[in-house]
Amino acid sequence: xxxxxxxxxxxxxxxxxxxxxxxxxxxxxxxxxxxxxxxxxxxxxxxxxxxxxxxxxxxxxxxxxxxxxxxxxxxxxxxxxxxxxxxxxxxxxxxxxxxxxxxxxxxxxxxxxxxxxxxxxxxxxxxxxxxxxxxxxxxxxxxxxxxxxxxxxxxxxxxxxxxxxxxxxxxxxxxxxxxxxxxxxxxxxxxxxxxxxxxxxxxxxxxxxxxxxxxxxxxxxxxxxxxxxxxxxxxxxxxxxxxxxxxxxxxxxxxxxxxxxx
Amino acid sequence: xxxxxxxxxxxxxxxxxxxxxxxxxxxxxxxxxxxxxxxxxxxxxxxxxxxxxxxxxxxxxxxxxxxxxxxxxxxxxxxxxxxxxxxxxxxxxxxxxxxxxxxxxxxxxxxxxxxxxxxxxxxxxxxxxxxxxxxxxxxxxxxxxxxxxxxxxxxxxxxxxxxxxxxxx
Numbered sequence: 001x002x003x004x005x006x007x008x009x010x011x012x013x014x015x016x017x018x019x020x021x022x023x024x025x026x027x028x029x030x031x032x033x034x035x036x037x038x039x040x041x042x043x044x045x046x047x048x049x050x051x052x053x054x055x056x057x058x059x060x061x062x063x064x065x066x067x068x069x070x071x072x073x074x075x076x077x078x079x080x081x082x083x084x085x086x087x088x089x090x091x092x093x094x095x096x097x098x099x100x101x102x103x104x105x106x107x108x109x110x111x112x113x114x115x116x117x118x119x120x121x122x123x124x125x126x127x128x129x130x131x132x133x134x135x136x137x138x139x140x141x142x143x144x145x146x147x148x149x150x151x152x153x154x155x156x157x158x159x160x161x162x163x164x165x166x167x168x169x170x171x172x173x174x175x176x177x178x179x180x181x182x183x184x185x186x187x188x189x190x191x192x193x194x195x196x197x198x199x200x201x202x203x204x205x206x207x208x209x210x211x212x213x214x215x216x217x218x219x220x221x222x223x224x225x226x227x228x229x230x231x232x233x234x235x236x237x238x239x240x241x242x243x244x245x246x247x248x249x250x251x252x253x254x255x256x257x258x259x260x261x262x
Numbered sequence: 263x264x265x266x267x268x269x270x271x272x273x274x275x276x277x278x279x280x281x282x283x284x285x286x287x288x289x290x291x292x293x294x295x296x297x298x299x300x301x302x303x304x305x306x307x308x309x310x311x312x313x314x315x316x317x318x319x320x321x322x323x324x325x326x327x328x329x330x331x332x333x334x335x336x337x338x339x340x341x342x343x344x345x346x347x348x349x350x351x352x353x354x355x356x357x358x359x360x361x362x363x364x365x366x367x368x369x370x371x372x373x374x375x376x377x378x379x380x381x382x383x384x385x386x387x388x389x390x391x392x393x394x395x396x397x398x399x400x401x402x403x404x405x406x407x408x409x410x411x412x413x414x415x416x417x418x419x420x421x422x423x424x425x426x427x428x429x430x431x
Contacts (some may be wrong), residue, residue, distance in 0.1 A: 025269075
């Protein structure tokens with residue numbers, strides 16, 4: 001930027017040079033401590049040993065640089081690509097670093113079910129389990145090429161409140177191809193990842209310790225505001241649609257809800 | 263060495279938005295951690311600094327909101343450093359202490375929105391793209407916001423308004 005010839009602007013720059021500010025704290029060591037953990041493979045990771053997470057290791061090296069290259073926990077991270085289109089699950093060894101708080105649910109704008117159905121090229125599916133009733137609200141996120149619909153069921157008599165979302169149940173539906181990473185999940189020590197069957201469909205159950213979830217757009221841009229913790233989650237594919245169900249329900253009950261989705 | 267390279271600008275960006283050093287430190291730290299998680303998906307070739315500042319600024323805004331406090335970092339000039347050269351240069355006369363004190367006092371009485379945009383531009387010397395990222399607005403909006411903030415500052419300082427566009431970056 002060129003040097004302003006305006007006196008006030010020059011004075012403002014001089015104010016900036018002379019401001020009394022608190023010294024910059026050194027963040028590198030604190031951040032390193034968050035991310036540096038004992039290396040320990042998640043038990044299921046042996047099954048998924050093939051593609052190592054060069055991306056995550058590279059990210060750590062890039063962020064922390066030469067001084068902190070010895071990050072065994074991060075470098076041995078194992079990537080698991082589980083064959084659910086649009087979803088990538090990566091197991092990070094060690095405990096989840098603190099520092100990812102509960103964030104706002106970033107699920108788009110509130111619409112009616114009819115609006116959502118009209119806006120997306122796929123049929124919006126709903127759980128038909130008796131007692132669950134209709135969703136309390138419906139959200140449409142148009143940052144995804146073919147739209148992403150989320151049905152929200154409030155917590156109440158029929159559903160316990162999930163600490164991570166503040167609601168009873170979220171069911172998110174979107175179309176994705178195999179090579180897109182639209183939803184990424186990072187798991188740490190204490191999160192269980194288990195293959196499950198939902199009728200004829202294949203899926204995965206993530207339970208135990210909350211995991212980190214973040215959203216991206218095709219092309220790789222990360223929606224950085226969407227990083228948040230997620231609790232018990234079921235992801236599966238049905239007729240070209242990727243479905244994601246998040247709630248405080250245990251595996252059996254979550255599977256009952258999932259199997260009733262039509 | 264991205265943390266070391268950017269921790270200063272990240273902290274100070276958070277400081278002018280959160281208005282508190284401890285909260286700014288937390289915001290910068292969790293911004294870096296979130297960036298770390300998201301980095302594997304970071305679009306290659308896109309500039310890193312605006313992206314990081316956007317995350318950090320969001321964190322700082324959340325901190326400020328959570329604290330339920332009006333931002334308002336109290337600006338203060340450091341004490342004058344003793345100067346070796348005896349004769350003040352014309353530049354030093356123009357940028358003498360008194361007008362700067364007056365500017366600081368005036369800024370302290372202005373709205374956060376105006377102070378933020380002025381701080382990011384003149385104190386942190388962020389680029390337009392970085393300012394837009396940190397303020398969460400379109401790059402085109404940055405110019406007009408800055409120009410309006412400068413206009414209000416001039417008004418309070420009793421300076422005549424300048425021709426339209428003169429305050430642009």
